[in-house]
Amino acid sequence: MDLGFETIGNATAICHDGGPVLATDPWIVGPAYFGSWIHQHQIPERQMADVKSCKYLWISHGHPDHLSLESLQLLRDAEILLPDHYGGRIYDWLKSEGFRVWILKDGHWTQLSDRMRVLSLADCHQDAALLIDLDGHLVVNTNDAGDRGAGKFVRELVPKYKDSFLLALMAYGDADMINFFDESGNRIPPTAAKKEPLGPGIAMILDMYGIGSYVPFATLHKYQRTDSAWVNEFITTPEEIGKGFESDSKRMLPAYVSYDLIRDEATPIDPPEVPGDLYAPEEFGDNWSDELEPADVEKLKAYFAPISHLQSFLGFLNFRVGGKDNTIDVNREKFDRGITFETPRQSLMDAVEWKIFDDLMIGNFTKTTLHGDWDKQGAEALYPDFNPFVAKYADNGGAYTKEEIKAYFAEYKRRGFFDFGPSEADARAKVALAPYLGD
Secondary structure, eight states: OOEEEEEETTTEEEEEESSEEEEESOOOSSOBTTTTEEESBOOOHHHHHHHHHOSEEEOOOSSTTTSOHHHHTTOTTSEEEEOOOTTOHHHHHHHHTTOEEEEOOTTOEEEEETTEEEEEEEOTTSOEEEEEEETTEEEEEEETOOOSSOHHHHHHHGGGSSEEEEEEEOOSSTTSOOOEEOTTSOBOOOGGGGOOOSHHHHHHHHHHHTOOEEEEESOOEEEOBTTTGGGGGGOOOHHHHTTTOOOSSOEEOOSSEEEETTTTEEEEOOOOBOOOOOBOGGGGTOOTTOOOOHHHHHHHHHHHTTOGGGGGTOOEEEEEETTEEEEEESOGGGTTOEEEEEOOHHHHHHHHHHTOHHHHHHTSOSEEEEESOOSSOGGGGGTTTTHIIIIIIIIITOOOSHHHHHHHHHHHHHHTOOOOOSSHHHHHHHHHHHHHHOO
16 A cells, blocks of 8 residues: 555554554554453455554553564564653553653644654643644544543544544443442443443534544454453444444445555455353453452552542452452541452462552452442442542653653643543543642
8 A cells, every 4th residue: 555544453553654654552462451362353365464564663651452572573673663651651661561662742743754753642641642743635544542631623624534443442342341239239231231322423513523524443442351352242342333324425434444545445354253252360360269369468558659639539449359358448437438459369469569450450350349429330430439549640641649640641741732621421521630740
């Protein structure tokens, strides 16, 4: 392909200018989330070769379906481009592993080839969008990132281009933790069980940004662990993504597509499905009968204790491991509210050691129970007070105390791409973050 792009795998876009130049989020081999996630479809040999031929890789954020160390070991000849995430955790780690890494300044174009330039937009949840200008054609790759303040910038930019394409996560909702139980031990049906048609929402977001075409993206995974395979009932398949899509001016393109911009031609890529083989958690080092050792409990205490915001709303955390409860006090004055995580020891302690607690829950083998009075149930209950403060601001941003979190948000506000939207979730986030945002 002379000029254009391909999409394959989970969130991998391969951009061409006289040949492959850039690949995004190259998870091309191995599983993710402690062996839980795999691709729905294989990556064909040609696209695999194209990824390996790219001079540049862009990695949006640290989740293992985007940053795959096993995949990166096959791509060491490439230069890695990163969003300007506060704290620089991914940059520091990749540099220590011997990779060539560059940080892209927010809102600034970087030329990668004669007809290709890119612009990165990092957000306060340690995710990012990448805008790709291919000789006057615009690809907007938002992968998992929502609009946390850069939407106005994108909307003003889109009309300046010949045509535009949106690559974004649109799914029923299993790409977050959905393995929740009530206090009687009954699983709470996830929102993904409703399987509400995605097409109307896709048409709406295209209209909102003024973007011409949508390509399904960051969506097509499935589960291979026997303790998470139950989620396969709720995954989103390529055939389902476009249901309900209607528009006189916008297009829905195939989930895996090769788009030739010179010919203005979309060619579907039809990769074979990955076999649905299942594997026991022991294959990935997890034995549900293993109990925590006293030293493990101390590590858990040391991990959560510095995250000061937890004390504002949470009484305790309980880790049920090997059938045994291990309760950690957070704030005894709020002991009527707590969370139980029932999970295997190995993945739990790896998540604590590597500071990737989010990964433990997104794998959806960990069982989560909320105790006491919560405004919401299921995954919504842990936003915005638990998950972002643990997994985004602390684990990835290195911001634990009130002053550190104030500095964290002051930097994102300074860059000019931070804001709240009109949704209920954004309204709740604005309330939770009020003590840290200043005037």
